[in-house]
Amino acid sequence: MPLRLYNTLTRTKEEFRPLDSNNVRMYVCGPTVWDYAHIGNARPVIVFDLLFRLLRQLYGETRVTYVRNITDVDDKINAKAREEGVSIRDLTERTVQQFHADIAALGVLPPTVEPRATEHIAEMIAIIERLIAAGHAYAADGHVLFDVPSMKDYGQLSRRSLDEMMAGARVDVAPYKRGDMDFVLWKPSDAETPGWDSPWGRGRPGWHIECSAMSWKHLGEIFDIHGGGIDLVFPHHENEIAQTRCAFGHDVMANVWMHNGFLQVEGQKMSKSLGNFVTINELLKDWPGDVLRFNMLRTHYRQPIDWTFQSLQETRRILLSFQKHFVPDLDPTYGDEEPVEVLAALSDDLNTPAAIAALHEMVSAITKLERAWDPEQHRIRSRFSNALRFLGFERLDKFHHRGMGNLDEADKTKIEEIEALITARLDARKAKNWAESDRIRDELASMGIAIKDNKDGTTGWEVKR
Ligand code: AMP
Ligand code: ZN
Numbered sequence: 001m002p003l004r005l006y007n008t009l010t011r012t013k014e015e016f017r018p019l020d021s022n023n024v025r026m027y028v029c030g031p032t033v034w035d036y037a038h039i040g041n042a043r044p045v046i047v048f049d050l051l052f053r054l055l056r057q058l059y060g061e062t063r064v065t066y067v068r069n070i071t072d073v074d075d076k077i078n079a080k081a082r083e084e085g086v087s088i089r090d091l092t093e094r095t096v097q098q099f100h101a102d103i104a105a106l107g108v109l110p111p112t113v114e115p116r117a118t119e120h121i122a123e124m125i126a127i128i129e130r131l132i133a134a135g136h137a138y139a140a141d142g143h144v145l146f147d148v149p150s151m152k153d154y155g156q157l158s159r160r161s162l163d164e165m166m167a168g169a170r171v172d173v174a175p176y177k178r179g180d181m182d183f184v185l186w187k188p189s190d191a192e193t194p195g196w197d198s199p200w201g202r203g204r205p206g207w208h209i210e211c212s213a214m215s216w217k218h219l220g221e222i223f224d225i226h227g228g229g230i231d232l233v234f235p236h237h238e239n240e241i242a243q244t245r246c247a248f249g250h251d252v253m254a255n256v257w258m259h260n261g262f263l264q265v266e267g268q269k270m271s272k273s274l275g276n277f278v279t280i281n282e283l284l285k286d287w288p289g290d291v292l293r294f295n296m297l298r299t300h301y302r303q304p305i306d307w308t309f310q311s312l313q314e315t316r317r318i319l320l321s322f323q324k325h326f327v328p329d330l331d332p333t334y335g336d337e338e339p340v341e342v343l344a345a346l347s348d349d350l351n352t353p354a355a356i357a358a359l360h361e362m363v364s365a366i367t368k369l370e371r372a373w374d375p376e377q378h379r380i381r382s383r384f385s386n387a388l389r390f391l392g393f394e395r396l397d398k399f400h401h402r403g404m405g406n407l408d409e410a411d412k413t414k415i416e417e418i419e420a421l422i423t424a425r426l427d428a429r430k431a432k433n434w435a436e437s438d439r440i441r442d443e444l445a446s447m448g449i450a451i452k453d454n455k456d457g458t459t460g461w462e463v464k465r
Pocket of ligand 1: 029030031032039040041042043044227228229230231232260261262263264270
């Protein structure tokens with residue numbers, strides 16, 4: 001079964017052919033560690049975790065190198081450390097640990113290598129020196145800039161016009177720049193800002209150079225897959241390509257460029273000022289990690305997702321219905337069936353909606369075979385359970401609401417009731433029927449349920465103590 005992946009570089013779905021099938025190499029841009037990761041940041045982490053699992057299945061567990069970096073040098077980090085009065089190290093260490101705990105709860109495997117930008121300053125300097133020597137970069141006023149017009153085919157990934165690129169890059173006008181599009185490879189640091197000695201004085205790297213340095217160090221000059229969110233196509237990935245190709249003199253940096261679509265919350269772009277900024281950490285207080293992961297996979301990775309309370313409820317209902325047929329520990333009576341339908345769906349550009357449709361079909365086939373001892377039913381349940389395990393659901397046993405402890409059947413019915421009321425209240429609020437929305441809130445309060453609201457909707461609920 002060939003693996004087909006959509007390549008942003010060619011705008012087509014192509015058959016995947018690794019450079020070396022004994023070492024399939026993938027790089028994905030990881031988080032900037034200055035604060036809790038939000039649910040949008042979880043999307044590339046989950047999507048490329050699934051691709052990692054699929055590549056390991058197809059090429060062998062030890063034959064895939066997956067690099068997902070940590071950006072631990074950034075002006076947002078400096079500002080936050082100053083604001084909190086903590087050292088940059090303490091802030092980044094704490095944030096990395098929070099990130100690891102959050103994504104482990106989402107069933108994400110550790111990548112093969114998780115390099116940190118601050119540990120690759122020497123590689124960054126080496127690439128910048130090569131670029132200067134090759135006439136693709138220049139030093140000016142303590143800065144080093146990439147000379148965009150020196151690269152004849154700059155812009156192949158984003159395919160934007162010059163005007164669009166200027167707008168997208170939010171180009172700074174600076175006296176030391178030769179061309180408007182030229183971007184920073186290295187910049188000077190003052191005494192209060194972190195900095196490293198370099199041939200151009202004490203300073204720190206620009207944003208794009210770190211990924212060129214870390215991918216080179218761990219995957220080589222050319223590798224198979226580079227991934228990240230769609231927002232990174234321009235300028236970040238375009239500039240990574242420019243740096244790496246011009247430093248090493250190749251036509252490509254990575255053969256396949258993959259981008260996940262954007263995630264919105266309750267129909268709006270997530271932002272701190274709108275108050276709909278949802279961290280993974282907060283969500284995990286209300287929802288099991290399996291629900292968050294499955295909710296993400298219900299949408300194809302290239303489509304935008306609207307992350308809503310209602311979709312989380314539906315997802316939990318689906319998983320509860322799957323739980324009945326899931327065989328947690330592989331029992332010899334069930335055999336060990338390869339999840340062929342799900343693997344076929346994923347091999348078609350990670351088609352998770354098709355994979356989930358196949359799970360639903362298996363459930364209806366199981367339900368049709370009434371006799372529990374039917375060997376065919378055992379086979380389907382084995383395939384079904386292996387499919388869920390493959391998708392990252394190891395046990396599928398924690399769907400109770402966090403506030404309520406372990407649930408019996410009566411509690412489950414109660415949850416359905418509570419959540420139906422919350423949905424009705426959300427609808428009332430959408431229709432600006434405030435009287436009805438208040439009435440439902442009071443009804444829930446009389447049941448001992450407190451709703452957690454933010455500006456745009458309900459994010460969860462809990463039992464009042
Ligand atoms: P950042 O920490 O902002 O550099 O982002 C880390 C990763 O999360 C990148 O791959 C981004 O493209 C991705 N990302 C950030 N926000 C969203 C979002 N709302 N939806 C999907 N992906 C996102
Ligand atoms: Zn990157």
